[in-house]
Amino acid sequence: MTRKTVRIAMNGVTGRMGYRQHLVRSILALREQGGLDLGDGTVLWPDPVLVGRSAHKLRPLAERHGLEHWSTDLDAVLADDSVDIYFDAQVTAAREEAVQKAVAAGKHVYCEKPTATSFGGALELARLADAAGVKHGVVQDKLFLPGLLKLRRLVEGGFFGRILTVRGEFGYWVFEGDWQQAQRPSWNYRAEDGGGIAADMFPHWEYVLHELFGPVRTVQARVTTHIPRRWDENGKPYEATADDAAYGIFELEGGIVAQINSSWAVRVHRDELVEFQVDGTEGSAVAGLRGCRVQHRSATPKPVWNPDVPVAESFRDQWQEVPDNADFDNGFKTQWELFLRHVVRDEPWRWDLMAGARGVQLAELGARSSAEGRRLDVPELRR
Structure with missing residues (x-):
């Protein structure tokens, strides 16, 4: 078996949904099962980098789960070439700017919905991601x-x-x-x-x-x-x-x-x-x-x-x-697996930022x- 690491910047994991469903029940659950078996001799190993505004919340959270990497500096994380995917589960009002930064940094993007506070903003995110050639997805759990x-x-x-x-x-x-x-x-x-x-x-x-x-x-x-x-x-x-x-x-x-x-x-x-x-x-x-x-x-x-x-x-x-x-596995985890396969193997995916724009x-x-x-x-x- 070959292990391939995918680094994921996870912003907003101190919130209820970001922590329970995305970090613990999806990404950490994948690690507990030994990674995501792609079926061709490759196991995908998700490596989360926790991102947020509060060090006093991030530090104990990372320590609790034995995670080494966390940061309150989103720009620095996005500038790190080893980071492959940006995930956003922040409050809605903060999401649009952060996703724009991630797209500009060439990161694949996966985020919660609504993707923006306005339809115009959500549509622009979809078009920016398309133009940048990054893969993008929206949680539709x-x-x-x-x-x-x-x-x-x-x-x-x-x-x-x-x-x-x-x-x-x-x-x-x-x-x-x-x-x-x-x-x-x-x-x-x-x-x-x-x-x-x-x-x-x-x-x-x-x-x-x-x-x-x-x-x-x-x-x-x-x-x-x-x-x-x-x-x-x-x-x-x-x-x-x-x-x-x-x-x-x-x-x-x-x-x-x-x-x-x-x-x-x-x-x-x-x-x-x-x-x-x-x-x-x-x-x-x-x-x-x-x-x-x-x-x-x-x-x-x-x-x-x-x-x-x-x-x-x-x-x-x-x-x-x-x-x-x-x-039936956890629905959030199931969609994470599909998105990771899409990023690494270019497998079919239709729940993108344009689908998110329809919702907004x-x-x-x-x-x-x-x-x-x-x-x-x-x-x-x-x-």
Whole structure:
């Protein structure tokens, strides 16, 4: 076996997502399994260089995991010719400038979404990366969740017949932070810092809809701030300037209608924190993060509307669980493996910065639709 080292500058790993999903459950997990076997006698060994603004956070994090390299000087890291890939999981407002620097330094780029705070900025990043000839990718983790992998299996197998509608519910109650600590960082609720649930979640819904059902062609949305006052990590009250709920109706190419509600001000009464119900002429499915249940046309019951008597049947029991039929790895890790193969072996890859720009475009159009109170067309992007 030949071991090939790939050095990855990882910016933003002191944050929740950057640390848990990208550093620990993806890059360090790959090291724990002995590297990424490319299948040709070569094992890819990821060597992370931790980057951030705070030395007192980076140093103990590196020591905890036995990592030698960390820095608070992004420019110096990008100037290092031994660094192959730049990864960004910073707050959204800091991402665009950092990715521009990485592209200018000739680094391959992999980053979280949204890729920028504006559609114009996101589109420019994609075009700059193309012009520089670097490989680039955007995290689209929900495509690799077990529940959505099962849903994709159903779509590609023709289970639904003609798909009519998609209905999505996402969210949970995020505590205000006064008497119980909030589960999300305060910047999420400040528009000036790139916060807002539409900016956060509409890019997710764009790629889920685009990949599984078809491109989004129109959007009509209502975004709002249900909880206007919150408390930050230091217990200091602040005014929420970003939206905490977004309700969207999306028409897809081919006529499928999708409705997706996103809220950080809703209490959960569903099996998983996100669920998608897909209804078609031949069958329906409800997919979450891990599970997926189906009801075929031939086994669809005939409910009778009668509000005068108690319901005597369990509607949930009338659905059949889709079996795993495979071992599902962490979705973030799976996409990291694909991106590393793309960089080293030039294997196929389609989740690039242009795909990231589509997500930012949809979020921006959703906010504009809400402000103007009308449905808007979603133009097709050209490179």
